[in-house]
Amino acid sequence: MPLDEKSATGTMFARIWDAPVRLFHWLLVALLAFSWWSGEQHEMEWHRLSGYGILALLIFRIYWGFVGGRTARFAQFLRGPRAAFAYAKSIAKGPYAAAPGHNPIGGWSVMLMLATLAAMVVAGLFAVDVDGLESGPLADYVSFDQGRAAANIHGFVFNLLLALVALHVLAILFYLVRLRHNLIGPMIHGRRAVSGNDPVEDLRASPSKAMLGIVIAGICTYVIAQGFRL
Amino acid sequence: MNPPRAFKITHISVLSTMVAALTMAGTLAAAPAAAPSPQAAVTARQAGYKKMGGAMKALNEQLKSDAPAKDVMVGAARTLATTAREQPRLFPAGSGPTAGVHTDALPDIWTDRATFDAQMGKLIAETGKLLTITNGGDVAAIRAQAKATGATCSGCHRQFRADS
Numbered sequence: 001m002p003l004d005e006k007s008a009t010g011t012m013f014a015r016i017w018d019a020p021v022r023l024f025h026w027l028l029v030a031l032l033a034f035s036w037w038s039g040e041q042h043e044m045e046w047h048r049l050s051g052y053g054i055l056a057l058l059i060f061r062i063y064w065g066f067v068g069g070r071t072a073r074f075a076q077f078l079r080g081p082r083a084a085f086a087y088a089k090s091i092a093k094g095p096y097a098a099a100p101g102h103n104p105i106g107g108w109s110v111m112l113m114l115a116t117l118a119a120m121v122v123a124g125l126f127a128v129d130v131d132g133l134e135s136g137p138l139a140d141y142v143s144f145d146q147g148r149a150a151a152n153i154h155g156f157v158f159n160l161l162l163a164l165v166a167l168h169v170l171a172i173l174f175y176l177v178r179l180r181h182n183l184i185g186p187m188i189h190g191r192r193a194v195s196g197n198d199p200v201e202d203l204r205a206s207p208s209k210a211m212l213g214i215v216i217a218g219i220c221t222y223v224i225a226q227g228f229r230l
Numbered sequence: 231m232n233p234p235r236a237f238k239i240t241h242i243s244v245l246s247t248m249v250a251a252l253t254m255a256g257t258l259a260a261a262p263a264a265a266p267s268p269q270a271a272v273t274a275r276q277a278g279y280k281k282m283g284g285a286m287k288a289l290n291e292q293l294k295s296d297a298p299a300k301d302v303m304v305g306a307a308r309t310l311a312t313t314a315r316e317q318p319r320l321f322p323a324g325s326g327p328t329a330g331v332h333t334d335a336l337p338d339i340w341t342d343r344a345t346f347d348a349q350m351g352k353l354i355a356e357t358g359k360l361l362t363i364t365n366g367g368d369v370a371a372i373r374a375q376a377k378a379t380g381a382t383c384s385g386c387h388r389q390f391r392a393d394s
Binding site: 042128130131132133135139140143144145147148 | 279280282283284285286287288289290291294380383384387391
């Protein structure tokens with residue numbers, strides 16, 4: 001059991017979230033807030049740039065879901081409905097035992113949020129404003145009416161995403177208040193307290209693979225932002 | 231073979247056609263001759279604005295490209311200038327959000343009609359200027375005037391259109 005450090009009180013800590021996962025999470029929070037604000041203010045140049053940032057994050061996260069640290073991989077946290085039900089039952093019965101990464105329900109929550117985010121970003125790429133003045137980088141490929149439909153979908157999916165984020169925050173509060181388990185700290189510093197009979201495997205996140213992912217995400221985003229016209 | 235039933239169907243369809251014709255005649259008789267009905271006005275002005283939005287999109291796409299096609303730009307500018315002239319009469323009294331029809335037009339259009347009409351006048355002037363400049367073919371000048379025209383659109387929308 002690879003434990004990173006031992007605090008003065010003798011509690012042992014294990015890493016459960018790698019740095020790219022945590023950076024992805026908090027950059028996404030910041031860019032979503034900024035996108036909302038710039039959209040409301042009709043600051044469309046900023047809104048587009050912010051959207052490109054989210055697109056790059058999304059591409060990186062999908063890549064990282066295949067080659068990232070143990071807890072970042074889709075194969076690790078995507079479980080069937082039976083596992084999700086079993087987990088819900090174990091929560092109701094108690095005592096609570098923390099999952100070594102995303103739990104079976106949290107994994108579905110992550111996938112749902114990523115899919116919703118992807119739908120919002122793709123719709124935004126084709127969106128056109130009501131005056132035909134501002135548009136996403138791929139709006140040239142669609143008609144004005146289709147672009148307007150994309151803009152409406154973009155707005156609707158954002159509300160859907162807000163609902164999922166609210167659910168996400170409520171779940172975290174439930175863990176904090178009812179189960180007395182802090183999920184926020186580990187998403188900031190990456191570590192969680194563990195006891196001796198709670199084995200947590202090493203993350204094995206590769207910095208060079210992370211670098212490669214950043215390059216891939218950057219290139220893909222640039223090409224899309226140019227409307228595939230290079 | 232079932233002749234009585236066939237006859238019945240024909241009978242009903244003749245009857246319903248007659249009823250429909252009578253209803254239509256009644257509607258036509260009741261409708262005022264000149265001003266469009268609120269719903270017709272909303273439908274017509276929305277169609278007009280969509281045409282203008284599409285033209286503006288087409289124009290901006292050309293201005294973004296490395297080699298703007300003049301004929302496309304002139305076509306778009308003509309659509310903008312022509313359609314702009316048709317829009318003012320499509321806001322008759324009663325065609326606001328109170329009419330029970332779906333519209334993003336704000337009530338201020340009818341309570342502050344002078345300002346609205348001035349904005350409409352500005353739209354006609356700017357789109358007319360845009361057509362003239364586009365015919366001239368100077369891309370930098372077209373770009374500047376397209377921006378000015380767009381500012382007229384969004385300026386009026388901020389004031390008189392519900393932000394959705």
